[in-house]
Amino acid sequence: MSSLTANSYNTGFLPTWCPGCGDFGIWKSLQGAFASLGIGPDDGLVVYGIGCHGNMYDWMRMYGFAGLHGRALPVAQGAKLANHNLPVVVVSGDGDCLGEGGNHFMHAAKRNPDVTVILHDNQVYGLTTGQASPTAKPGFKTKSTPEGATDAPMNPLALAIVSGATFVARGFAGDLPGLTAIMVEAMKHKGFAVVDVLQPCVTFDKVHTYQWYRQRLYKLEAEGHVPDNKLKALEKAMEWGDKIPLGIFYKEDKPTSEGLEPALSGAPLVSLPLEVAHWDKLLNEFV
Amino acid sequence: MRDNVTWKIGGEAGFGIMSAGNVLAKTFTRAGYHIFAVNDYPSLIRGGHNVVSVRIGSTEFSGINRDLHILVALNSETVTIHKDELNENALVLFDPAEKEWTAADFPKSVRLLPVPLRDIINNLHADMVMRNTVVLGASVALLGAPFEALFSVIHDQFIHKGAEVVDQNEKIARAGFDYIKEHFADATDMHLSPGTITEKQLVINGSEAVGLGAVRAGLKFAAIYPMTPINAIITFLADHAKELGIVYKQPEDEIAGITMAIGASVAGARSMVATSGGGFALQVEGLSLAGMIEVPIVIDLGMRVGPATGMPTYTEQGELLFAIHAGHGEFARIILAPGDVEEAYHLTIDAFNLADKFQIPVFVLTDKYLNESQWCMKLSHFQKTVAIDRGKLIMGDTGKPEGEFQRYDLTPADGVSPRSVPGTKNGQYYANSYEHDGLGHVTDQAKMRSDMVEKRLRKVTSIEAMVPPPKTYGDEKAEITFVTWGTTKGAVVSAMEQMRHEGKKVSVVTYPWIYPFPAEATKALLAGSARVIAVEQNATGQLCKLIRAETGIDITEKFLKYDGRPWLPEEILSRLQ
Numbered sequence: 029m030s031s032l033t034a035n036s037y038n039t040g041f042l043p044t045w046c047p048g049c050g051d052f053g054i055w056k057s058l059q060g061a062f063a064s065l066g067i068g069p070d071d072g073l074v075v076y077g078i079g080c081h082g083n084m085y086d087w088m089r090m091y092g093f094a095g096l097h098g099r100a101l102p103v104a105q106g107a108k109l110a111n112h113n114l115p116v117v118v119v120s121g122d123g124d125c126l127g128e129g130g131n132h133f134m135h136a137a138k139r140n141p142d143v144t145v146i147l148h149d150n151q152v153y154g155l156t157t158g159q160a161s162p163t164a165k166p167g168f169k170t171k172s173t174p175e176g177a178t179d180a181p182m183n184p185l186a187l188a189i190v191s192g193a194t195f196v197a198r199g200f201a202g203d204l205p206g207l208t209a210i211m212v213e214a215m216k217h218k219g220f221a222v223v224d225v226l227q228p229c230v231t232f233d234k235v236h237t238y239q240w241y242r243q244r245l246y247k248l249e250a251e252g253h254v255p256d257n258k259l260k261a262l263e264k265a266m267e268w269g270d271k272i273p274l275g276i277f278y279k280e281d282k283p284t285s286e287g288l289e290p291a292l293s294g295a296p297l298v299s300l301p302l303e304v305a306h307w308d309k310l311l312n313e314f315v
Numbered sequence: 316m317r318d319n320v321t322w323k324i325g326g327e328a329g330f331g332i333m334s335a336g337n338v339l340a341k342t343f344t345r346a347g348y349h350i351f352a353v354n355d356y357p358s359l360i361r362g363g364h365n366v367v368s369v370r371i372g373s374t375e376f377s378g379i380n381r382d383l384h385i386l387v388a389l390n391s392e393t394v395t396i397h398k399d400e401l402n403e404n405a406l407v408l409f410d411p412a413e414k415e416w417t418a419a420d421f422p423k424s425v426r427l428l429p430v431p432l433r434d435i436i437n438n439l440h441a442d443m444v445m446r447n448t449v450v451l452g453a454s455v456a457l458l459g460a461p462f463e464a465l466f467s468v469i470h471d472q473f474i475h476k477g478a479e480v481v482d483q484n485e486k487i488a489r490a491g492f493d494y495i496k497e498h499f500a501d502a503t504d505m506h507l508s509p510g511t512i513t514e515k516q517l518v519i520n521g522s523e524a525v526g527l528g529a530v531r532a533g534l535k536f537a538a539i540y541p542m543t544p545i546n547a548i549i550t551f552l553a554d555h556a557k558e559l560g561i562v563y564k565q566p567e568d569e570i571a572g573i574t575m576a577i578g579a580s581v582a583g584a585r586s587m588v589a590t591s592g593g594g595f596a597l598q599v600e601g602l603s604l605a606g607m608i609e610v611p612i613v614i615d616l617g618m619r620v621g622p623a624t625g626m627p628t629y630t631e632q633g634e635l636l637f638a639i640h641a642g643h644g645e646f647a648r649i650i651l652a653p654g655d656v657e658e659a660y661h662l663t664i665d666a667f668n669l670a671d672k673f674q675i676p677v678f679v680l681t682d683k684y685l686n687e688s689q690w691c692m693k694l695s696h697f698q699k700t701v702a703i704d705r706g707k708l709i710m711g712d713t714g715k716p717e718g719e720f721q722r723y724d725l726t727p728a729d730g731v732s733p734r735s736v737p738g739t740k741n742g743q744y745y746a747n748s749y750e751h752d753g754l755g756h757v758t759d760q761a762k763m764r765s766d767m768v769e770k771r772l773r774k775v776t777s778i779e780a781m782v783p784p785p786k787t788y789g790d791e792k793a794e795i796t797f798v799t800w801g802t803t804k805g806a807v808v809s810a811m812e813q814m815r816h817e818g819k820k821v822s823v824v825t826y827p828w829i830y831p832f833p834a835e836a837t838k839a840l841l842a843g844s845a846r847v848i849a850v851e852q853n854a855t856g857q858l859c860k861l862i863r864a865e866t867g868i869d870i871t872e873k874f875l876k877y878d879g880r881p882w883l884p885e886e887i888l889s890r891l892q
Contacts, residue, residue, distance in 0.1 A: 041756065073737040075578070078748075085745050086756055089718075091737035092745040093581060094757075095574065096604055102538075102571040106578025106586070107737065109562050110536055114582065114738055135567035290557035298583035298710070298736065300560040302533025302703050310527075310555065311697050314517035315345070 032068060034059035041086040046154075050201030050227025054148060055084055057204050058119070061211035062090065065115075072115035075104040077124030080155050081148040084119055098128025101136045104143045105285065111296040112142070112286040115215065121148040126162040126182050137191035137220055141285040144195075144214045144221040147184055150229040151236065158232030165268075170232065185265035188222040189258055189278050195221035196261065196278040200245055201228070202238045206274065213276065219284050226272070241272070248275035255279040316508040319372035321382040322454060324447070325397060326389030328356060328365045331447035336367030337689060338451055340518045341468045344691045346460060347510025349375045350518065352689035353881065358543065358627045364392055369689075371458070373508045377655075377812075378805030381885040384505050385457060387450045388413070389432070394420075401425055406505055408453060410446075428457075428499055435490050445487050452491030457499075459506025462492050515694040521685030522547035524656035524692070525589070525615050528663025530559050533703050534613075535584035538566045538575040543627045544683035545589040545617040569594040573601030573612070580610045581746050583710060583736035585667055589615035592634050593624065599641045602676055606646025608746040609723070609732070609771065611670035611677075611706075613663070618682040620879045629879025630683035632801050632852040636860065638678050639830050647730075647774040650678040650830035654786075654804035656690040658827050664701055672706040673774050674731055680829070682852070684881045685802045707733045712740040720744060721753035725766050730773030775831065784836035785826045789815060793822035795891075796844035798870060799851065800826045800858050802881065807850050809884035826858070834865040841868055850874045850887060 037059045045051045062072070069089045076082040078097035085092035095103050100118045108116045118125075125133050125147050136143065151164040159172035163184065167176035188196045195217040199207035207225065214221035226245075228238050248255075248264060253275065255261060261278035286292050291300070304310065322339065326332050333354060340350045349372045357363040370379050383400045386393070386407045391414035394407065398421050401407070405425045409416055410432040418427065430453055432446045448469075455465045466485055473480045495502065519527070526548045529537070539549050552563040562579075566572040569590055576586040590598060595616050605612045618634045620626035638650050649669050653659035659681060666677040713720045713735055722744035724732040732753075735742025745755030750767060752758045758767075789811050799807045804825045814821045824840050826833070841847055849859045849870045854877040859870045874890050876882055 039756075069743050070740050071738065073582070083757075085747070089743065091743055092747075092755070093578070093608075094745055094747045094749060094755075095577075095608075096600055096748055099570065099574040099601075099604075102566065102574040103578035103581075105564075106536065106538065106575035106580075107582040108578075109564060109575075110579035110582035110584035110586075111736075111738060131567050132571055135571070289562050291560045291562055297535040297560070297562060297579070300535065302535075302585070304530055304559060306558065307531070307697075310530075310559075311517060311694060314519050314523065315341075315515055315694070 032063040032066060034063050036063060037069060037089045039087050039089045043087050044083060045080060046231045048230040049080070050150060050225070050229070051081055051084065051148065053201035053204055053207060054081070054146060054225050054227065055088065057199070057207040057211055058117070058146060059088070060204070060208040061215060064208070064212055065215055067115050072117065073107055074117045074119055075100045075107070077120040077129065078155070079121035079124050079148070079153065081119055081121045082124070098124055098132065100124065101129060101132040101145070105136060105139070105141045108141050108143055109286055109289065109292070109297065111298045112292055113296050116143045117215065118143060118145040120145055122150065122161040122163040122184070123153050126184060130162070134187065134191045137188055137193040137222070139285040140192060140194055140220045140282055142218050144211070145223065146211065147222060147224045148227050149184060149224050150227040150233065152229045152232045154229050154232055168235065183265060184222065184224045185277055186262055189261050189265060193222045194219035194280045194282050195276070197222070197276045198224045198226065198274050200226050200241060200274055202241065210276065217279065219282055244270060244272045245274050246271055248273045248277065316506055318374065318508055319370060319376060320384045320458060320505050320507055321368055321370045321379070322385040322387065322458070323366055323368040323383055323397060324387040324389070324450065325364065325366040325393030328359050328363045330389055330444060332365040332367055332389070335447040335451055336369050337518065338465070338468050338472065339369050339454060340689050340691070342455060342460065342465045343371045343510065344516040344518050345467060346464045347512045348373055348507065349512060350689070350691045351379055353379050353684065354687055356628055364396060366393070366397070371507060373510050375512070377808045379881070379883065380809065381883050385454065387454060389446055389450070398422065404504060406457060406502060408450060426502060428502060430491070430494055435494065439487055439490060441483070441487055448484055448487040449491035452488035453495045456492045456495035457502060457505050459503065462489060516691045517694060517697070518689050518691055519656055520547050520687055520689055521656055521659050521681050523551050524659040525663045525679055525681065526551040527697065528660040529587055529613070529667065530555070530561065531701050532664040532667035533585045534561060534587055534667065536562050536576060536579035536586040537588065538564045538572040539589045540566050540569045540572050540594055542591045542594045544591060544619055544686040545615060547686065548589050548615065569597040570601065573598040574604070576612055577601060577605055577610055580612055581608070581736065583708070585671070587613040587615065589617065591617050591619050592621050592637065595634070595641070603642035603644055603646070604748055605676045606642060606644065606648070607748055609674040610746065611674055613666045613670050613677050613679065615679045615681060617686045618680065626879045628683065630852060630881055631877065631879065632682060632803065632857070635680065635800070635829065635857040638680055639861070645768070646771055647673060647675045647778060648678065648830070649675065649778060650680055652680040652801045652826060652829045653685065654802055654825055654827060656685070656692050657696055659685060660697065662827060668702070668704045671708065672704055672731070673778060674706065674734060675774060680801065682802055707731055709733055709735045709742060710739055713742040715741050717741055722755055723751060723753045723767065723770070725753060725770050728773070729777040730770050731777070732770070779831045782831050782833045783828050784833050785824045785840065787822060787824050787840065789822035790820040791822070793820045793844050795819065795821050795846045795848060796841065797821070797823045798841070798847060798849045798858065798862070799823065800829055803850055803852050806882035806884045806887060810887040813884060813888065832861055832865040837862060838866050838868065846872070848872045848874060850882065852876055852882060
């Protein structure tokens with residue numbers, strides 16, 4: 029296991045993302061996090077959404093589920109309930125996770141499965157060539173909002189906190205060491221971990237560039253933020269403008285969805301016998 | 316002494332109408348009778364008119380008919396609504412405090428049995444909601460059974476609440492029983508001849524039969540969003556999750572339900588969903604996903620009256636063509652359509668094996684009438700050993716050199732490739748919703764696309780080779796052949812029996828395995844019949860369309876019913892004239 033490096037997860041495929049895309053940083057950080065946690069290509073499952081982010085599986089050697097737009101979270105929860113010893117990570121985007129899959133996001137947070145979500149947050153739908161995503165800020169001009177976005181943006185961190193997520197953090201695709209460290213913490217956390225990753229779209233967003241972000245980002249830990257208070261975490265999650273915080277906003281120990289299932293106190297479902305132990309007793313309930 | 320009696324209880328929702336039907340059904344199955352209980356109720360929790368009919372026979376029969384021998388009215392509305400259904404000389408049990416009915420109020424001659432239900436309850440300082448228990452006692456007396464038969468069911472039902480609760484219920488039931496014996500000792504017309512069934516029997520509804528089949532087949536995971544008429548399977552699975560070592564998860568919607576089940580199945584657990592037409596409409600993208608990534612999944616589709624919300628608590632067979640055609644793109648599926656609880660149990664077991672064997676979605680197409688009616692089924696049917704076939708599933712280690720495992724191997728003649736699960740050593744692959752190559756990497760190459768389509772569709776050929784012929788009943792050479800499917804079978808077979816009794820040559824062809832369709836067997840079966848009549852619980856003759864598409868045979872004589880109420884044999888016979 030110790031021989032694993034980020035490169036252990038490369039496939040023969042090269043990324044098709046635009047040069048400079050924030051997805052590269054997220055991809056490399058995730059590989060680094062897997063390597064540092066000793067999770068080999070046969071040991072875990074990554075469930076991908078649909079969007080630019082979702083193409084990552086082709087260059088990520090790890091069991092993968094490339095499913096339907098918006099549905100990565102239920103797939104991940106089903107897999108985790110079937111095998112609670114399996115590390116399960118969701119690679120999703122702002123459109124996938126907050127648009128098509130918004131309901132699943134809230135309910136996953138509420139259940140607290142031991143699943144980590146890496147939320148690629150770039151305010152645009154890149155794969156469909158540049159429409160506004162649910163996190164697009166007001167006034168942001170895209171192909172679907174030529175006069176500038178009018179809807180209020182969703183706030184993935186605040187939504188995660190109020191919905192019950194037990195680990196809520198934000199990273200930046202331009203900061204590999206920092207993002208890798210957050211992903212490692214998120215995966216080590218026993219419960220639903222949301223990592224919102226700010227990510228420039230170099231093709232469809234000329235406003236929120238690497239430079240734009242770098243001028244504004246700061247680390248919560250440097251300010252002495254302790255991630256144990258929901259209201260303080262919410263306050264930090266609402267901060268956006270001249271200063272944008274990175275780091276772990278909120279963290280809480282709570283029983284997981286799998287941990288609360290009476291049938292899952294021991295071996296995972298996939299290892300349990302298929303035969304019914306007390307069949308006659310069960311039948312007699314109906315006599 | 317009578318061979319069979321149909322008893323009906325009616326009252327306001329919330330007054331224990333459904334449970335009274337269940338208790339009476341168990342009372343008589345334990346005493347060696349055959350039973351069938353069907354309900355009729357609106358989509359409400361309190362208020363609204365609820366009825367349950369229980370047909371009790373000393374020998375076996377198929378389904379319900381138009382008879383009504385005993386009407387038990389917990390309110391006067393029950394009499395108003397159902398008095399025209401009563402047989403000649405039927406018994407009507409009612410509380411005169413509700414309304415003083417007289418013989419002149421009824422179209423036929425009936426015997427009125429006024430029983431002061433409210434007074435009996437007040438005298439025993441009990442709750443009015445327990446009037447159902449008084450009438451159960453009274454009904455057992457009217458049917459000529461010993462009180463002990465009822466008491467054994469009451470005992471088993473309440474013993475977990477303590478001996479005091481059992482005693483209280485016994486006292487109340489006995490008061491009803493004694494009232495009949497004292498005041499209407501001569502009301503013996505509806506006494507049943509002794510039950511002839513010696514084997515132990517279960518009283519179950521269709522949802523429970525599917526649930527029992529599923530757990531017997533090794534179901535490990537179910538994600539089911541509540542929806543009439545499949546809610547009883549949720550109760551069954553959730554109640555038994557711990558002892559059976561299964562997980563039932565309530566999803567946020569049906570889309571999450573099917574995708575959770577697909578996730579669990581990809582991870583290696585036998586998984587299912589259950590829903591009705593409206594919920595299945597949401598699951599269609601998941602169905603297509605299962606087809607593409609070749610994951611086994613069982614879908615219990617409990618049909619009810621549509622379109623849209625329709626009449627949620629009534630029955631229909633309106634989703635056959637929907638189930639066949641649902642999903643974007645072309646992929647293999649199997650649809651099984653049980654006609655009774657015995658078939659529901661066995662076909663559900665088959666569904667899990669077929670889903671694993673072919674790595675496809677398999678439907679168990681049920682309906683409200685199957686799911687919510689109480690059926691009796693011999694214990695021995697459940698005790699037979701069951702074979703579990705997980706097909707080409709590999710857990711542990713594929714034994715392949717690193718990177719060489721081909722999850723979507725193109726070569727197997729049957730179209731089914733080996734399947735690893737996440738965590739299997741040397742089994743890494745991608746379950747990919749995009750078109751993909753052998754490992755699961757995305758592709759849009761023309762040749763790979765065509766090869767992969769052909770591989771997946773070779774499964775259809777493999778399945779078609781093993782499709783069993785339709786089930787047949789009655790005469791081999793028939794003047795009239797009824798063609799039907801699903802639960803409509805009960806009424807059709809019942810009508811057939813009556814016609815044969817009158818000397819006619821009649822047969823019934825029905826389809827527990829309905830898709831892929833047994834076309835050649837159907838052609839052979841219908842070739843010899845002078846008159847072919849289709850009987851379906853829908854407005855457009857969906858089976859007829861399927862038969863025409865698959866065989867070219869155009870069945871022009873169709874008996875269709877779409878009022879939400881199950882077919883009765885008498886209705887079939889009257890349409891023949």
